[in-house]
Amino acid sequence: MVAKTMDELVSICKRRGFIFQSAELYGGLQGMYDFGPLGVELKNNLKKAWWQSMVYERDDVEGLDSSIVTHRTMLQMSGHEGTFSDPMKDCKECGHRMRADHIVDNKCDNCGSEDLTEEREFNLMFKTHIGALDDGSNLAYLRPETAQAIFGNFKNVVDSTAKTTPFGIAQIGKAFRNEITARNFIFRVREFEQMELEFFVKPGDDEKWHDYWLEQRLNWWEEQGVPKSKIHVLDVPADDLAHYSKKTYDLEYEYPHGIDEMEGIANRTDYDLGNHTKSQDELNITAKVHKNTQSTQKMALQDQETKEWYVPYVIEPSAGVERGMIAVLNEAYHVETLENGSERTVMKFKPHLAPIKAAVIPLKKNKPEIVEMCKTIKKDLQKLGLGRILYENTGNIGKAYRRHDEVGTPICITVDFETIEEEIPTVTVRDRDTMEQKRIPVSELKKYVMEYFI
Ligand SMILES: [Zn+2]
Incomplete structure (x- = not known):
């Protein structure tokens, strides 16, 4: 038995000290949450279980903890500054802002008015400034995903650990997206945590490893108390793929608010390593395939037998910590009727969580x-x-x-x-x-x- 509604979960989370609205004292900060005495333990335990499985139990994965404030060029090269945006419309009547692709019948979902602005692109990255100047010359971003710093450190890790494909770099950490509409409790939030693995393989081996990681991740979720029978594997249609992906499996869980994404396992090809290899002069080029023979060696590995250089492909299992927490909480939640007729609520977490x-x-x-x-x-x-x-x-x-x-x-x-x-x-x-x-x-x-x- 699981929670019937998100409200049921929100209620027990607040009452028992798992999760609180951020800045509740001042009316709340939308899309931000604080983790209470039990929430911080659950969160740490889930992350620990991921690290155990992704790093400690393997010898082909290394860990990383990179800075949250990210060099602007890194996110220009990755394509985020140019394309990491959602289409949005404003209501001219009440000022409410909506995701254009979520609008029903071209009506404001706040006041019902049909007087909406034209569609505009809204970049989801949080901006900040480094140092004292605020004139745009020192613009930086809070990272929208932990992945880019993994690509940025690819050579450092290869050089310091002597790893070669297939191998991975794992990172757990905060990421930030200025979602137009934050909603569904801690499901869609503006500050969240990711557990990401970038697994580097030889081009041509990528599809085999993609399927391998799908299997691994489904098994892992089951060990956390989220059964495979509740996870729907969506082979994301080509039109919906992210700008870097050749193929993506979404692991969708049956949340109280509906079936929704818990983890994505993407085949990012050589898009990222290829992009970070390009010169800054090519900044505005957004070609999907990179054959930059001049500088690929920066992010390339040499085949020991053929001596040829290649840019590895990347398989990326990327899970949301908070999204995982809702699934774990939901599966753990039980209301039982005892022999004497009374009821007890019991959270049947796996012991390690x-x-x-x-x-x-x-x-x-x-x-x-x-x-x-x-x-x-x-x-x-x-x-x-x-x-x-x-x-x-x-x-x-x-x-x-x-x-x-x-x-x-x-x-x-x-x-x-x-x-x-x-x-x-x-x-x-x-x-x-x-x-x-x-x-x-x-x-x-x-x-x-x-x-x-x-
Ligand atoms: Zn309105």
Whole structure:
């Protein structure tokens, strides 16, 4: 069972501290969100799982963390300054701005007026200025995708790691797009995070690797609790392809607001490396194929057997962190009717994604021996490095269980009178999904918790 509406998800996210509207205090900043105490944990865990799978579990991928403020020329060469725009129209009646391709019956979706401006292109990149001058000479952009700096560092990585095709460079980081209409909670936002891999292959091997990554990514999402049966693979029609793509698979998930893109896996060909190889004199040339024999060597690799130089093709799996979070939250969300007729809301996150791994709860909050034992257990478990272990002393065990079900804590550990009186102390361990409780010796707790998460 999943959330029926986005409102249901938004509500639990706010109530339990996953996600808040940015600058809510001052009426909210549209298209921006802040991640609360649980949201930051969930987000970090999702990114960690991606990095684990994309970098640590492979030996053909290296990591990168590049600057957000991006050299203007980089984004001119990549084609973003010229083409990264949406067509928009303004309503002359109320001033409302809309994406031209989203307008129904040529009417303003705010006031219904048919008095709209002509279509205009609106560039989606955020501008900024470097240094003190603000005269346009030092214009820079906040990156609209993390990919360009990967291409920009291609030679640095090749030279410093001795990698050759097939190999990849992975990056997780913020990107910014000044969307005309931000909407659907954290689905379409102006500041967001991407998890991008640029995987470099020999031309001709690109289609094989494209299909390989499609399979890999579907498997990964399933490991995060988003089943393949909920993901629709769209072979993006030629007319809708981005300016750099030969072929793209969109992984579309069944969101509460409808079926929509969660990740794109694009065959970017040699478009980017080719573009960054061109001289600045050619800036305004937007040819799709680059045969610049004079300077391709800058971004080219040499075939060890034939000694020929080639510009690698790029396969790019690019996932949105926030879009992934909604899918994970949606799949985790369960409302169950218990035997006694009451309802419980439970977030059935995969253990590695759970914001809180275990809660340690004293049965009586004012009993010093119990409290001390709880603190010791928390400290010991925290050292395992699994993520957050929470010592929670609210004094109401029933309420604590309900709260931890709702935030998806897999294990609750309760210390009671028996624990401190027994010769071999034991604690009660409660499982989030089955609600089963059992007693295990404190001395075996570390092992139990480790085995649960690994
Ligand atoms: Zn209007």
